Amino acid sequence: MKPIYNFSAGPAVLPKEVLQQAASEMLDWHGSGMSVMEMSHRGPEFMSILAQAQSDLRELLNVPSNYKILFLQGGGLGENAIIPMNLVGRKAQPATIDFIHTGSWSGKSIKEAKKYANVNVAASSESAGFDGVPDQGTWNLSADPAYVHLCTNETIDGVEYHFVPDVAARTNNAPLVADMSSHILSRVIDVSKYGVIFGGAQKNIGPAGLTLVIVREDLLGSALSICPSAFDWKNVSDNDSMYNTPPTYSIYIAGLVFQWLKRQGGVAAMEQQNIAKAKLLYDFLDSTDFYVTRVAKEYRSRMNVPFYLKDESLNAAFLSAAKEQGLLQLKGHKSVGGMRASIYNAMPIEGVQALVAFMREFARKAQL
Numbered sequence: 001m002k003p004i005y006n007f008s009a010g011p012a013v014l015p016k017e018v019l020q021q022a023a024s025e026m027l028d029w030h031g032s033g034m035s036v037m038e039m040s041h042r043g044p045e046f047m048s049i050l051a052q053a054q055s056d057l058r059e060l061l062n063v064p065s066n067y068k069i070l071f072l073q074g075g076g077l078g079e080n081a082i083i084p085m086n087l088v089g090r091k092a093q094p095a096t097i098d099f100i101h102t103g104s105w106s107g108k109s110i111k112e113a114k115k116y117a118n119v120n121v122a123a124s125s126e127s128a129g130f131d132g133v134p135d136q137g138t139w140n141l142s143a144d145p146a147y148v149h150l151c152t153n154e155t156i157d158g159v160e161y162h163f164v165p166d167v168a169a170r171t172n173n174a175p176l177v178a179d180m181s182s183h184i185l186s187r188v189i190d191v192s193k194y195g196v197i198f199g200g201a202q203k204n205i206g207p208a209g210l211t212l213v214i215v216r217e218d219l220l221g222s223a224l225s226i227c228p229s230a231f232d233w234k235n236v237s238d239n240d241s242m243y244n245t246p247p248t249y250s251i252y253i254a255g256l257v258f259q260w261l262k263r264q265g266g267v268a269a270m271e272q273q274n275i276a277k278a279k280l281l282y283d284f285l286d287s288t289d290f291y292v293t294r295v296a297k298e299y300r301s302r303m304n305v306p307f308y309l310k311d312e313s314l315n316a317a318f319l320s321a322a323k324e325q326g327l328l329q330l331k332g333h334k335s336v337g338g339m340r341a342s343i344y345n346a347m348p349i350e351g352v353q354a355l356v357a358f359m360r361e362f363a364r365k366a367q368l
């Protein structure tokens with residue numbers, strides 16, 4: 001049987017080992033006689049699952065001790081409202097938030113934040129069709145914003161930051177808030193450079209339903225009075241992500257993924273594999289003019305690779321031939337069209353090799 005490779009942008013492929021372990025523990029977790037789904041979140045079994053997941057994540061990302069790891073719900077988009085409700089109260093009202101607009105997801109964050117603060121779009125690559133990150137020197141930052149928001153990997157547009165912006169001196173030490181939904185754990189990061197890191201789990205961590213927030217302690221405790229208490233990070237932190245029922249099964253699966261990552265050698269080892277996978281695909285795309293990529297080389301995402309067939313009338317044929325080869329979910333996001341290969345941690349290099357071989361053969365046949 002031909003292997004199946006799933007290139008979905010999210011919810012996305014998970015390591016097979018993790019799914020197998022979850023299957024074997026589905027009815028009876030570690031002799032408890034219960035499925036993880038059936039356990040009280042306040043019982044000793046689930047408490048141990050949560051504590052292990054938190055400490056493994058802290059180890060994997062080398063999260064400093066003055067940062068809290070919160071397990072929430074509401075998704076990446078929910079955080080677009082939850083973040084301003086937690087952070088703008090640190091400044092006189094109305095506060096200003098600075099944004100760097102590099103694609104669809106930072107665009108959505110901008111739209112939502114306008115309900116809670118003045119928004120300054122300090123830089124945008126929109127007029128260039130979101131082909132990269134505007135040069136830092138050109139960012140028109142505010143003197144004293146509540147924070148500076150970035151999406152460090154634009155999942156739809158395929159744009160990734162390969163640097164950490166340095167805005168402190170120009171913004172009265174405003175914290176950087178980064179949406180890392182689609183590349184968290186794919187590369188080594190210096191958490192201490194950020195005030196808040198957040199993301200939905202369903203791209204590179206686990207199942208949908210879990211939202212991760214890593215926040216520097218001194219940023220807690222200023223939530224606006226309109227902030228729902230279940231989303232006030234101080235409440236959540238004081239209750240160790242148990243203020244209300246957390247998404248227990250998603251946390252359990254994420255915990256299995258963290259353990260899998262540790263067995264692979266951790267984030268640094270994963271990053272080397274991700275570099276190799278992305279190089280294989282981009283080198284092929286650069287070698288042909290049958291396929292086209294639009295993002296500038298220095299901002300190309302290692303996780304999400306959008307590409308287009310030069311002759312778009314072949315799109316449907318491309319997708320159905322790919323599916324026949326076991327290469328699934330390659331259709332691009334509806335807002336940008338074309339194709340997209342998402343090659344997250346759980347995608348083995350063999351999957352990218354199979355994709356490149358298929359694309360080469362499809363181009364050869366189409367050009368006969």
Ligand SMILES: *Cc1c(COP(=O)(O)O)cnc(C)c1O
Nearest residue numbers: 075076077078105155181182200
């Ligand atoms: C998927 C995604 C989101 C949205 O997440 P939801 O969980 O669907 O709300 C936000 N930001 C980025 C970068 C994403 O990739």
